[in-house]
Amino acid sequence: MEFSAVLEPIEDLGTEAGVRLLVDDAFAGGRCRDCGDLSVPRAHICRRCRSVEVEAARIGGRGLLYSYTRVHVAPKCAAPYCLGYVDLVSGVRVLGRLEMSESSLACDIPVRAARTGAGEEEWAFVEAEDVRGDERNEGIA
Numbered sequence: 744m745e746f747s748a749v750l751e752p753i754e755d756l757g758t759e760a761g762v763r764l765l766v767d768d769a770f771a772g773g774r775c776r777d778c779g780d781l782s783v784p785r786a787h788i789c790r791r792c793r794s795v796e797v798e799a800a801r802i803g804g805r806g807l808l809y810s811y812t813r814v815h816v817a818p819k820c821a822a823p824y825c826l827g828y829v830d831l832v833s834g835v836r837v838l839g840r841l842e843m844s845e846s847s848l849a850c851d852i853p854v855r856a857a858r859t860g861a862g863e864e865e866w867a868f869v870e871a872e873d874v875r876g877d878e879r880n881e882g883i884a
C-alpha cells in the first residue's frame with residue numbers, strides 16, 4: 744500500500760498555555776467553520792473534516808455523566824478522587840474531575856462544570872439539576 748498524502752508538521756495539539764479551559768460556566772472550546780464540529784479544548788485541526796479553520800467558541804458546561812472511575816494514584820494531587828466522561832448538552836464528550844459524593848455517582852446523572860480554584864486547571868464537574876431538554880446551554884457563541 745502506498746500513501747500519496749503529504750503530512751505537514753502541525754502545532755502541539757494540547758491546550759494552549761495560559762488559557763483557562765473553563766470560563767464562568769462554559770468551556771473555551773472550538774467550532775469548525777467548515778463542518779460545525781465542536782471541540783473542548785479547541786482543536787487545532789477538525790477531527791471530523793480535518794479543516795484547520797477552527798474558531799473559538801464557548802461550549803456550555805452542563806451535561807450527563809457518561810462514565811466514571813476512581814483514581815487511586817495521582818502525580819500532583821491527593822488521591823483517591825473520581826474522574827468522569829461527561830456528554831455535554833452540545834454533544835461534546837469531556838473528561839474531568841468529579842467533585843461530588845461517590846455515593847451519588849451514577850451514569851446519566853446531570854452535572855455541570857464549575858471552578859474549584861483560581862488556577863487554569865482548577866475546575867470540576869459537580870451535581871446539577873436535570874439538563875435534558877435544556878437547549879439554553881448548548882452553548883455556542
Ligand SMILES: [Zn+2]
Nearest residue numbers: 775778789792
Ligand atoms: Zn470540520
